Amino acid sequence: MKIAVLTCDVLTDEVKHFCRDLPEVARVEVIEQGLHNTPGLLRERLQAAILATEEDPDIDAIVLVYGLCSRGIEGISARRCRIVIARAHDCITLLLGSKERYAEYVARHPGTYWYSPGWNRCHLPPGKERVEKLKREYVEKYGEENADYLMEMEQDWLRAYNRATYVGFDAAAAQADAEYTKQCADWLGWSFDSQQGDAQLLRDLLSGHWDSGRFLVLEPGETVRFTVDDSILAAMPCGGNCSVQPGAAQQ
Numbered sequence: 001m002k003i004a005v006l007t008c009d010v011l012t013d014e015v016k017h018f019c020r021d022l023p024e025v026a027r028v029e030v031i032e033q034g035l036h037n038t039p040g041l042l043r044e045r046l047q048a049a050i051l052a053t054e055e056d057p058d059i060d061a062i063v064l065v066y067g068l069c070s071r072g073i074e075g076i077s078a079r080r081c082r083i084v085i086a087r088a089h090d091c092i093t094l095l096l097g098s099k100e101r102y103a104e105y106v107a108r109h110p111g112t113y114w115y116s117p118g119w120n121r122c123h124l125p126p127g128k129e130r131v132e133k134l135k136r137e138y139v140e141k142y143g144e145e146n147a148d149y150l151m152e153m154e155q156d157w158l159r160a161y162n163r164a165t166y167v168g169f170d171a172a173a174a175q176a177d178a179e180y181t182k183q184c185a186d187w188l189g190w191s192f193d194s195q196q197g198d199a200q201l202l203r204d205l206l207s208g209h210w211d212s213g214r215f216l217v218l219e220p221g222e223t224v225r226f227t228v229d230d231s232i233l234a235a236m237p238c239g240g241n242c243s244v245q246p247g248a249a250q251q
Contacts, residue, residue: 001208002026004053004081006046007065009033010091010118014169014202015065022207026059033122035072036090042072054080063205067091068233071226077238083218086205087232092116094205095167097198098214099232105195111162113190115181117174126158127184164190169197 005028007015012030019025029049035042046064053062062081066073067088076083086094092114093102106112115125124130134154138147164185168174178194185192201214210217216233218224227234 001060002058003061003063003206003208004056004059005029005063005065005206006031006049006053008035008069008091010116010122011065011094011202013117013121014095014199015206018199018203018206024208025206027053027056029053033118036069039070039072039074042069043075046073047076050076050078050081050083054078061208065091065094065202065205067093068226073224074226075223077223078218078220080220082220083224084205084210085216085218085224085233086201087214087216089232091118092167094202095169095197096195097201099230101198103230105165109163109165109193111160112165112193113161113163115164115166115177115184117168117177120177120180125181125184126161126164126188127180128187129184158188162190163193164188165193165195167195167197169199 001024003025005015005019005025007028007030009030010033015028019028031045031049035045046066050062053059059081062078062083064073064083064085066085067090069090073085087099088094089102093099095116096102096105113126119125124133131151131154135147135151138150142150164181166178166181168177181194182192204210205215216224216235218235221238222235223238224233225236226232
């Protein structure tokens, strides 16, 4: 079996690290971070990548290193290959190692904002650096008075959080990222926590160890839908719900 991997840039370093020792992984494609903010665009970008990947006759399965991601993966489908997705709301589950650990942590700490090596690299998370950068940009574009109003709007959504939690696999290598997270928490007046990641879920996703409890495997002609129970994802026949119908001609 040959596997192609489509990963969000947030997990690029971790994915490439583990794939070095996996001969079954034939290719890795990195997709830009931030598309979960526009789920329709994420769906469109993933679907295009799936169709392009299927043109390689050697590929048997396409692994998506994504969670539900604001329901951006709903509606994707393949003509020929299987698609494999971890049962996860977002990429933090892939860092923590299980949806159960993620759910337990969030239940105990509902105001958590997650930091990780990839998140810290791909965007400016809440903290002094983000606030100062946004203020400069707003002043340049809209003037001082309007900038103050926009910064108040920024603070509104931050009030939903009270904890900065860092998660990563390699505690020694990620010391700088963890320290940066703590600095952000201190500046914001939030609590700080650090969680040691568990790489087993990501390793199994990449290597083809796909039990039904942790992973959803879509056959050609199936798409994915969100469930309200702890399975998170379920397969369903495409019908009219797929982004692309198996066997349909490409636009």
